[in-house]
Amino acid sequence: MILSKSQYIRGLQCHKSLWLYKHNPDLRDASSSQAESLFNTGYQVGDLAKELFPNGVEIAFDSDNFDGMIQKTKELIANGTEVIYEAAFKENGIFAMADILVKNGDGWDIYEVKASTGAKEYHINDTAIQWHALSRAIKLNHAYVVHINNSYIRYGNLDIKELFAIEDITDIVLERQEEIPSNLTEMEEMLQGNIPDIDIGGHCSSPHGCDFWGHCWKHISNPSVFNLYRMRGSKKFELYYKGIVSYDDVIEKSISLNKTQRLQVQSYKDGNLTVDKPIIKEFLDTIEYPINFFDFETFQNAIPRFDNQRPYAQMPFQYSLHILHEDGTLEHKEFLGDENSDPRLSLIKQMLEDITPTGSIVAYNQSFEIGRIEDLANYAPLYEKELLALNERFVDLIVPFRKKGYYHPDFNGSFSIKAVLPAMFPNDDELDYKKLRSIQNGGDAMDTFANLHLLKDKSKLDDVKKDLLAYCRLDTLAMVRIWEKLREIVEEEK
Ligand code: SF4
Numbered sequence: 001m002i003l004s005k006s007q008y009i010r011g012l013q014c015h016k017s018l019w020l021y022k023h024n025p026d027l028r029d030a031s032s033s034q035a036e037s038l039f040n041t042g043y044q045v046g047d048l049a050k051e052l053f054p055n056g057v058e059i060a061f062d063s064d065n066f067d068g069m070i071q072k073t074k075e076l077i078a079n080g081t082e083v084i085y086e087a088a089f090k091e092n093g094i095f096a097m098a099d100i101l102v103k104n105g106d107g108w109d110i111y112e113v114k115a116s117t118g119a120k121e122y123h124i125n126d127t128a129i130q131w132h133a134l135s136r137a138i139k140l141n142h143a144y145v146v147h148i149n150n151s152y153i154r155y156g157n158l159d160i161k162e163l164f165a166i167e168d169i170t171d172i173v174l175e176r177q178e179e180i181p182s183n184l185t186e187m188e189e190m191l192q193g194n195i196p197d198i199d200i201g202g203h204c205s206s207p208h209g210c211d212f213w214g215h216c217w218k219h220i221s222n223p224s225v226f227n228l229y230r231m232r233g234s235k236k237f238e239l240y241y242k243g244i245v246s247y248d249d250v251i252e253k254s255i256s257l258n259k260t261q262r263l264q265v266q267s268y269k270d271g272n273l274t275v276d277k278p279i280i281k282e283f284l285d286t287i288e289y290p291i292n293f294f295d296f297e298t299f300q301n302a303i304p305r306f307d308n309q310r311p312y313a314q315m316p317f318q319y320s321l322h323i324l325h326e327d328g329t330l331e332h333k334e335f336l337g338d339e340n341s342d343p344r345l346s347l348i349k350q351m352l353e354d355i356t357p358t359g360s361i362v363a364y365n366q367s368f369e370i371g372r373i374e375d376l377a378n379y380a381p382l383y384e385k386e387l388l389a390l391n392e393r394f395v396d397l398i399v400p401f402r403k404k405g406y407y408h409p410d411f412n413g414s415f416s417i418k419a420v421l422p423a424m425f426p427n428d429d430e431l432d433y434k435k436l437r438s439i440q441n442g443g444d445a446m447d448t449f450a451n452l453h454l455l456k457d458k459s460k461l462d463d464v465k466k467d468l469l470a471y472c473r474l475d476t477l478a479m480v481r482i483w484e485k486l487r488e489i490v491e492e493e494k
Pocket of ligand 1: 016199203217
């Protein structure tokens with residue numbers, strides 16, 4: 001039996017996952033590939049890392065001809081090639097491709113390239129299984145993980161040597177060699193038998209979210225103990241393994257819960273809305289007109305595109321601002337950066353003009369907006385004072401919900417705006433994120449803008465931008481409507 005490197009890693013995470021992958025792959029969860037189809041592939045971390053070891057020869061990937069890839073690798077090694085990218089081997093029961101293989105004296109060094117900002121435990125397993133395979137065919141000297149150095153800040157041309165950090169993991173990779181043969185034997189025996197009897201657990205999400213989730217978790221009721229507010233994952237599984245899954249089970253077994261969890265379970269049972277007007281009023285009294293309802297969208301790049309940008313920095317590229325004046329007038333302002341240039345400076349300038357000089361700035365979960373404004377102040381010292389002054393005026397709309405001034409059974413333990421909004425305004429098309437077109441959540445917005453400069457079909461650009469604007473606009477309109485509803489509640493039957 002031959003396993004690929006990724007199948008071995010899958011098997012390490014969960015035997016059942018490997019069994020299903022081999023015997024019943026149709027049960028995998030569907031994945032969305034919208035971003036891939038809309039955009040050209042960008043300059044990938046793996047491609048760039050090859051420049052650390054220039055003039056190598058690449059083995060072209062051919063899913064129909066792995067043997068050809070292996071043969072080509074052998075030929076390159078035999079003819080004295082010193083650097084090989086995507087070198088392919090089938091040895092010791094494993095098919096593996098080494099990202100970069102570099103001749104070093106009488107042997108070779110393996111470089112595994114990862115887009116993360118550090119070497120993770122599963123990267124070690126990943127490299128260890130490669131070592132197991134490759135060491136049958138060639139002499140290996142060292143194993144390294146090449147990862148992104150997140151303290152690098154780009155100025156001018158990319159400095160590849162600074163962008164990447166190289167960690168020597170040879171010792172730990174060698175230690176892991178001992179366990180690999182028995183792991184492989186166990187996997188082989190397991191695959192020849194019936195589906196392993198493995199229950200759900202922490203392994204379903206660590207180190208990777210398993211793609212058989214839909215299949216294995218379908219017996220879990222909704223809601224369940226897994227929805228309980230801020231309960232540790234280990235505690236949730238402890239309850240589940242004792243057969244306590246639904247809220248009925250939680251009540252019947254008198255499980256000890258904190259105040260929010262109790263409210264969550266009880267309100268789900270009796271369907272009652274909980275309103276505490278003094279809490280809401282106390283919150284609303286902190287807000288001053290004109291009220292600036294404000295929300296950023298950000299993107300991240302593993303490889304910085306602009307000067308003064310770190311890998312994976314949260315880069316604000318868009319905001320929406322609804323301004324509610326004391327006379328009831330509602331204004332809307334917005335900013336969307338140009339996808340081909342650094343949006344930060346023009347965003348700062350427009351934001352400082354758009355936000356009113358006095359009055360509150362309301363955000364939902366304000367720490368994100370405050371953090372990004374701090375980043376912008378660091379980026380543009382000329383505007384530091386004005387930017388940081390904005391942070392003094394923030395009010396967080398999540399507070400009355402966290403304090404249980406308003407709790408709807410449908411929140412189900414979540415105070416995110418995506419849970420609060422549909423519960424407060426059911427069947428309201430104006431406030432329904434699902435009625436939006438291609439961009440329906442922050443992740444969509446982030447991925448879309450990060451790749452917008454790579455859009456294949458430029459005639460789609462206007463539509464994509466409209467969708468980005470509509471999404472962000474809804475974020476701040478939602479805040480306006482939530483604020484209005486809270487005010488109505490306080491004013492009702494005063
Ligand atoms: S969902 Fe969990 S139990 Fe099921 S195959 Fe994946 S890791 Fe294993």
